[in-house]
Amino acid sequence: MAGLSLRCGDCGALLKSVEEAQEHAELTKHSNFSESTEAVLNLVCATCGKPCRSRTETDLHTKRTGHADFDDRTLEAAKPIELEAAPKAAAASGESAGDESSQPEEMVVPEVDSDLLGQLESMGFPTARATRALHYSGNSSIEAAINWVAEHEDDPDIDQMPLIPKDKMTEANKPSLTPEEIKMKAEELRERARKKKEEEERKTEREREKERIRIGKELLEAKRIEEENERKRILALRKAEKEEEQRAREKIRQKLEEDKAERRRKLGLPPEDPVSSKPSAAPEEQKKSFLPVKPATKAERMRDCLRSLKQHHKDEDAKVKRAFQTLLTYVGNVAKNPNEEKFRKIRLNNPTFQDRVGGLHGGVEFLELCGFEKLEDGEFLFLPRDKVDMAVLNSAGSELNSAIANPFFGVL
Missing domain, CATH: 1.20.58.2190 (Methane Monooxygenase Hydroxylase; Chain G, domain 1)
Known part of the structure; x- marks a missing residue:
């Protein structure tokens, strides 16, 4: 089966092309490469479309953005490695280079927009990191460069100056997007930010409404309890008033009975017989009339x-x-x-x-x-x-x- 990648024998990294192997060798000083039938992973984020080349990159992307769904497009993008155009990579892998007198391609630092580079440096970014961010973000805008730094800040070579073949420098420096596309992209980002802000505001308003409803229910319940207690207090007061009136009427009745008995005594009449005075009284009432009167308490x-x-x-x-x-x-x-x-x-x-x-x-x-x-x-x-x-x-x-x-x- 034809080789689909180059594997670094020193660190195990998979590289998609000879150019990547040359750049990796320049940056890491690794020189042990071999052809591999294992394709470099191409895991594309289903949410934002960012490609990731390893599980480590997907984990870092998920940690930064919260995006967890990725589409595996490794087989779609896998192509056989062209070794003829890479004498340096072939020699590093131990294979025959053909012509020993052939010279490796000259690697140079890519040219980036000096104004954008100056702005990034004024923000505190090192020159190498700012140059790398502008190069790999398409040399298009400050926002794109900062986003690239945020996504690759854990890369081991983040502060190393990028190198590309001299003959590809012109192509690499070309903006990946036209001005119209950049403008549309910026508008899209602003629209997305506006929608996100509106969604957050709606969510906050829903939470506030829930809180208002909860507080309203608590106030209604407290008012109900207060009204219930007031109703009980009024009922108790009315009961006490009725008892007071009953005691007053009973005292008046007793006073009338005593006055009546006193008048009979002064007139020389015998005490009134309770039975004869109330012939129609029920037996229970007659029984009650003979009950002894309790002495008044101190209260x-x-x-x-x-x-x-x-x-x-x-x-x-x-x-x-x-x-x-x-x-x-x-x-x-x-x-x-x-x-x-x-x-x-x-x-x-x-x-x-x-x-x-x-x-x-x-x-x-x-x-x-x-x-x-x-x-x-x-x-x-x-x-x-x-x-x-x-x-x-x-x-x-x-x-x-x-x-x-x-x-x-x-x-x-």
């Missing part, structure tokens, strides 16, 4: 005291509310700092105390229900440390909060 006595205070000052809502707030402050201070004597001792003749609590009906009585005692001199209300009952103070705080929050407190 109920506190509630009655606050209700009495409000009823005695029913036309002074602001004054009543301020009294409730002051009592809540006294109770709260003792509950938070039971060891502080200054919170457990109140001067009765203090003008502020008299104006807010002491001068109102039931104010001092409420404090006494909380555990405060009048000292013998009658000048102070004092709560001994050993008589501080947190349960009583908590009940007092609950009753005061209920009285402050309930607009119907003490109405009945």
Whole structure:
């Protein structure tokens, strides 16, 4: 089978032509070449069309650009090696050179655009790298040269001056693209960059929209939870109001029963028989009427005291509310700092105390229900440390909060 490439015996590189072998020998000083039936790889990137000659080049290209799909066109581009036109390569491979007096082709540095070369050097590129980039990129533009450097920056010979046969220098220096083609290529690159930017902007906008939707859902959920909590609070407040009204009606009913019994006693009549007075009552109701009345708890006595205070000052809502707030402050201070004597001792003749609590009906009585005692001199209300009952103070705080929050407190 005819040889399809030349293999360097020193480094194993495959070269497509005698000219490449000569250039490789000049750059690396390798001189051991042999003909090979293995073709040089021609792997073309399916995305951008860049040809790669080895798996190493494809890996580097994928690393730089992210392009991972390559078309193997090795067999399409493979051609037999022409050895007759390369006496230097034939001699280096150990084969007969024919005429020993023949001279190798003279290798020279290719000519490149001096203006482009100066611009690259002003950017900091070494002269050899800039010359190599301009030569292999077609000597067409700064952008093409920079792209070539970016794709070949890991090449071992990136900073070596390129050499080509003298008779091919003119052909090599010709621009690979006409001015019109360069202009079209630049326009294509600008259009591609514009589309890429638009796609990135659309992607960013989609991400922002997703974030806005997520934040909106979180706000709606937080609002729903807040409304649910408010609804529960209103229901609890209404329930407390109904219970308060029920207790007020029951107290009025008991008061009427007591007044009725007192009038019968004053008139010398026997006590009313519950059975005869309510013949049509159901057995269950009759059973309930004979249940003993439980003594009032301290919390109920506190509630009655606050209700009495409000009823005695029913036309002074602001004054009543301020009294409730002051009592809540006294109770709260003792509950938070039971060891502080200054919170457990109140001067009765203090003008502020008299104006807010002491001068109102039931104010001092409420404090006494909380555990405060009048000292013998009658000048102070004092709560001994050993008589501080947190349960009583908590009940007092609950009753005061209920009285402050309930607009119907003490109405009945």
